[in-house]
Amino acid sequence: MSGEDTIPPREIELKLLFAHQARALLDRHLAATSGDGGHRTHLVTTYYDSPDLSLWHSGLSLRIRRAGRQRIQTLKAVDEGNQLALDRREWEWVVKSDQPDLSVLAGTPFGPQVTAMQEKLAPVWVSDVHRTTYMVHHDGAMVAVAIDEGCVRAGDACAMVRELELEIRDGPARSLYGLALALQAVVPLRLGVLAKAERGYHLLTGAPAAAVRGGTPVLDGNMTLADGFSTLIRSGLGTLIRNQPAAGAGDPEGIHQMRVAIRQLRTMLQMIASGESDHSVINLFQSELRRIGRGLGEARDWDVLCLETLPAAFSTHGDNDLIRMLVDAAQAQRRVAHQQLFQELETPALTTLVLSLAIWIEEAAFPQGAGQAVSLSHAAPELLDRLARKAGRKGRHIGELSPDERHDLRKALKKLRYGVTYFSALYPSRVVETYVRRCRALLRHLGENNDATVAATLIHTLGAAHLKLAPVAGIFARWNDKRQRHALHALVSAWKVFRDTRPFWR
CATH class of the missing domain: 2.40.320.10 (Hypothetical Protein Pfu-838710-001)
Structure with missing residues (x-):
């Protein structure tokens, strides 16, 4: 040519x-x-x-x-x-x-x-x-x-x-x-x-395969709901599969980006399901995304503990045999989680899921019903309202929530933030940026709380398996409790600021 x-x-x-x-x-x-x-x-x-x-x-x-x-x-x-x-x-x-x-x-x-x-x-x-x-x-x-x-x-x-x-x-x-x-x-x-x-x-x-940060396609308000979701899911699938080499090689950022892509795909499918009467196909996709996401989540949890939390917890303790033993035990569990993830990524399961989703979104009947004709600018407010209402319900009495309830709130807010990001091009950037900034601040404090809760669970697991680590596990627990109290204090005020922010799509 x-x-x-x-x-x-x-x-x-x-x-x-x-x-x-x-x-x-x-x-x-x-x-x-x-x-x-x-x-x-x-x-x-x-x-x-x-x-x-x-x-x-x-x-x-x-x-x-x-x-x-x-x-x-x-x-x-x-x-x-x-x-x-x-x-x-x-x-x-x-x-x-x-x-x-x-x-x-x-x-x-x-x-x-x-x-x-x-x-x-x-x-x-x-x-x-x-x-x-x-x-x-x-x-x-x-x-x-x-x-x-x-x-x-x-x-x-x-x-x-x-x-x-x-x-x-x-x-x-x-x-x-x-x-x-x-x-x-x-x-x-x-x-x-x-x-x-x-x-x-x-x-x-000699450079290893690098992680790829997923971008958000720019959507046009005149696009149909079906075309908008098809565009978003194609991009999400691309991000998921493009990070497989880095994740399979044990790159923490590659694992993180695959996990984020799965969360975003699940959010898209949830938004599609809200307008569908038959959820059977979507439920099958959600189940497999959830299964693969669990393996990524376990590897990610150990990455955060070993690469971020433990160095911060013991930064002032100097060289200590017990600390070194705790770190070694955590790294051993991290290697196990990475090996299990590698074995999962070497199977055809992820490929089957990705190809099946790709075929589904390319079919003329996706999604069924009014989504074929409704424009994104018309549908976006109702979709965002549903996500915002769910987050609002889960955030009530935030100071009294259990760790599991705070985790549920965090997941609901993440879905809301993803939805806001998907449809951000349909609205003036100034009002979008204010809402997103306050949502991210709230998510940051919820993330700190979640990291502390997960870290406590993982350290308890290590202590139960290695009794000699009990003294250093106690030192960690006191440090971890202190950071969690600080995050909880900041969480209440961040929630009030976010709760009082007017939804820009209305």
Whole structure:
């Protein structure tokens, strides 16, 4: 495709990971489904960049792929937004050399930027894969299904590649999810996040997969309720799956962002359910989100204890054998929680959930009833009212609430804050910011209370398992009680300020 096209071509694809022993079954199934034996090619792809990786940091990749005697030069822009399927702008040219031909980039938006780096460009990493491609008709679409096996190399470092790429050639993007789910019924598959270029970057720099903070799509008041929720859920699913590599590697922020994404998805589904008569499908999604969220929550609780709470509690105690033993015991439990989470993320369960949700929101019947026609600007006030009323009920007599009741209030307020964030673009920013600021202040004090309650439970667990830790557990308990009393005192006044804040949507 020429770089002179005014509308750049786009690549919409889904990546799935499979185990080595599943290869033969995949080939047999795809051969039967497509009606042919597949097209086999050996692809050697060299990526070019400057020594300081200027292209990569600008969100671009420049490569030359060699297949037999043919060489294809490709310029790609990074995936735009947190979406489940990769959706990237790309430009391709047939070239005659293994060196980039920068003259053909003139018709792209990035031509001057790349051309200015001509003297600095050099190979940075290489992918070497054997690809078998099947053309599959599914749900009104033509999908190219490529099985890639090989490796990515950067210097002396090497990482194996074993993945399935589904790329739409013609038809609706939703067909990718349906085909992926159908294939997963044949062999266990997991959604892949990292492109080969990303793997090369991590190999070259040694940088681990980083956590991704989810953004909130900007909604238009003229959008229908159905379109608004579809947009929000797509973004939430993208954030959830994009953080899986970091969470699976034990990155606390990756675990936190996955947990936040699950909470936000559950809030969206709750808001959808409020206008639905049949909750059966939504309840199934909620149940699985809740189950996976529990594993993330346990790992997160131990992260907070080990990385934040214990260092703060014992910051003035110096070196102490009992403290060191308590910290070691907590770290051991943290490793157990991380290992259990890793095992969960290695199963196909999360992929099944994400693909099923993606298919559901792409169906024309989502959501049922009036949501198809009602605009967001019309529906938002009632949706926010429901969340605000629930939080208001749970916050009554806040000074007398039990820890469990405060936790319920915190969850209700988080849902309200998420809802406010989703619909914030529909209202003047000044009034939104005041409401959000006061809501966050209240949530901060509730979070401090919750952290203290959780920490007390975890330390009690450690003390019960290791009696010799009882003295240092007592020291911690006194410090923890003091911070909880302080947080409770601040909580009452923060609640009064928030309670008296006028809802900006009315």
